[in-house]
Amino acid sequence: MGNPDVVVIGSGPNGLAAAIELQKNGLQVVIVEGADTIGGGTRTSELTLPGFNHDHCSAVHPMGYLSPFFQSLSLQEHGLEWAFPKASIAHPLDNEPAVIQYRSIEDTKLSIGGRDGVKWEKTLTPFVKKADVLFKDILGPLGWPDAPFTLANFGLKGMLPASYLASSLFSHTRAKALFAGCSTHSILPLDMSFSSAVGLVFAISGHVVDWPVAKGGSIAITNALASYFIKAGGKIITNCFISCMEDLPKADYYFFDTDPLQLSDIAEKHLPANYINRLRKFNFGPGVFKIDWALRSSIPWKDANCLKASTVHVGGTLPEIAQSEKDAWNGRHSESPFVMVCQQSEFDFSRAPSGMQTGYAYCHVPNGSTKDMTLAIEKQIERFAPGFRDTILERKTINTTQFYNYNRNFFGGTIAGGAADLTQLFTRPVARLNPYSTPNPKIYICSGSTPPGGGVHGMCGYRAARSFIKSLR
Ligand SMILES: Cc1cc2nc3c(=O)[nH]c(=O)nc-3n(C[C@H](O)[C@H](O)[C@H](O)COP(=O)(O)OP(=O)(O)OC[C@H]3O[C@@H](n4cnc5c(N)ncnc54)[C@H](O)[C@@H]3O)c2cc1C
The missing domain is CATH 3.50.50.60 (FAD/NAD(P)-binding domain)
Known part of the structure; x- marks a missing residue:
């Protein structure tokens, strides 16, 4: 050497x-x-x-x-x-079409609908226009920013709790749920300061690139x-x-x-x-419980538009998602957890045999949890994709202790x-x-x-x- x-x-x-x-x-x-x-x-x-x-x-x-x-x-x-989907995020809801976040703000506005769609456009557009410098400022070292006004606007919104920002910007379920899903990537309770920062970063990034x-x-x-x-x-x-x-x-x-x-x-x-x-x-914050599936076919979402997205945020409305994230943070297991579902094989055909698919999902759980969340996760997916369980050929689960044994950086199953x-x-x-x-x-x-x-x-x-x-x- x-x-x-x-x-x-x-x-x-x-x-x-x-x-x-x-x-x-x-x-x-x-x-x-x-x-x-x-x-x-x-x-x-x-x-x-x-x-x-x-x-x-x-x-x-x-x-x-x-x-x-x-x-x-x-x-x-x-x-x-890279393999690009047609949309970054699908967010299925009960008894109404899924909200889809497309790269196009206009198409996303239409998917959200009504005044909230317009509000989404007005809130996100200034950040998306400056996204290249904004991401350099956010990802780069602390110092004088290249886009000071955009960063200040980002900071003022980003420091707020996500549930507060979503409720003050939007009136209806669809936009609130979409923003709540983005904010779960912070792995913070959504009523905690700064949970909006990560939510905004993910929402902005989805208008810059279809999450590949x-x-x-x-x-x-x-x-x-x-x-x-x-x-x-x-x-x-x-x-x-x-x-x-x-x-x-x-x-x-x-x-x-x-x-x-x-x-x-x-x-x-x-x-x-x-x-x-x-x-x-x-x-370290919460850990995760993850499942990988070999599937005989695509996930049978009630709203087939969900198949356009690389990521599906499964958890329903903002209050439901906020409760699930709060539970994990406070050491409780949610009975209806927010589930992050990824559909890589829909866009990268090398992942599964022809006509079949891989499935990937995890939910946040208390740090160090050994509880098997398989039933809870699959129940949430079934809620929006009835018949999902019938597509499963094989599954492999991993809890927080197994994550830690896999990589010592994942203390208690922490992922970020x-x-x-x-x-x-x-x-x-x-x-x-x-x-x-x-x-x-x-x-x-x-x-x-x-x-x-x-x-x-x-x-x-x-x-x-x-x-x-x-x-x-
Ligand atoms: C379930 C899950 C889902 C995720 N999803 C996404 C996602 O979709 N997109 C995304 O961008 N990020 C995602 N992440 C987060 C991302 O994987 C991590 O943030 C990223 O891998 C961190 O990189 P790192 O180099 O800091 O550490 P790691 O990726 O953890 O790499 C550390 C390396 O160090 C080795 N190591 C540790 N201790 C020792 C030791 N004592 N001696 C020798 N070697 C050691 C480990 O084996 C490992 O190879 C996810 C993480 C998890 C667990």
Whole structure:
């Protein structure tokens, strides 16, 4: 392996992003990965039956597609291809047509209908027009923004609880439900401040790009990043789980693509006690219970328009969704959980044998939950797609403990690097001027537990690497 300048612990999208940026800037980088394959939350394999390729974790990638860092790498030259649906989100409702979020604001306005449709258009249009700079400001380091007025407008709305913003903007079920579904991606209770910020980001992104999936599975993103990294001269070692600093190859610097808890355990003897204590107080938020299905046919939605979208938000009205998210946050299991359904094989035909489909769904559950949510999830889907259960050939479930065993970053089944509440939205894992640095100048953290947070966009890794390169200079 030679004598690397930097060792990156973990090959998730942020570990790979940090490694690429460091390697591109002349450092010799080695990634050590605990699992037998690379990719962290961005892996795909046959989890149910032969020929059915399931995404283990991340499935739909608006932020991966829009990531300024990924775009700068021309990943298509490394084999990454996107498959685009006809719409980003379908939101089925009882006894009325589903609300569909199309890229076109006009078509979405028509799908919402009435004055609320017009309000949706008026609220979203200023952000969508400036989306390229707005996303750079949101995903980039804190500093003077490129679009200060748009960012201020975003901040004023984003700081509000999602249920409050939805109810103050809209009068009827359809738009309120659509915004509530977008806001569940925050994994916060919808009556908590800042739950609107993530809701707005997802609603805006759906008008910039039809939320795509990676052709061949999310693993294609990992493979493209790894190909870039190896071509630039980097090295990757798998099956190399790190429990303490002594397990690591000798290097000048270490970048942790791990959660704060693992950093605190692995580097306990190399970091001051007060920093370790702060890492250990990190709030992970709820976990998830997930199901993958091999299906004999498409999901039989009552409203067939739901098949146009890569993501279906299943949970009914805003009050129902808000209750479900509040339950998970407060340590309770919802009997009618909000369910995130993804339909990758409807748009990427490599995922399932001809005429058949893969199904993917999860709901939020209390951190550390071991409850089997299969019945509750399938009941919610049946509510809007009667006959769904008859299409199931095989299912594979995973609870929060199994998620943690799969990837030690998923403490208690958390999926987005930890809670993005007020205290951890900008200052994760702990409040520091440079959140990627630690009191030990040799040690950095670059995972989704750092800003700008969870999701497959690589911006945490990229920004950690940039902050390090700046400090070297
Ligand atoms: C069920 C689920 C659904 C999701 N859906 C989406 C989605 O649709 N779209 C989206 O953008 N995001 C989604 N996400 C979130 C996304 O997957 C994560 O935010 C992202 O993977 C974080 O990347 P990362 O590099 O920070 O860490 P990870 O992806 O967690 O990678 C960390 C890597 O480090 C390795 N590692 C950990 N500890 C050690 C150790 N001690 N020694 C050696 N190696 C170690 C792990 O094995 C892993 O490979 C989802 C996540 C889950 C779990």
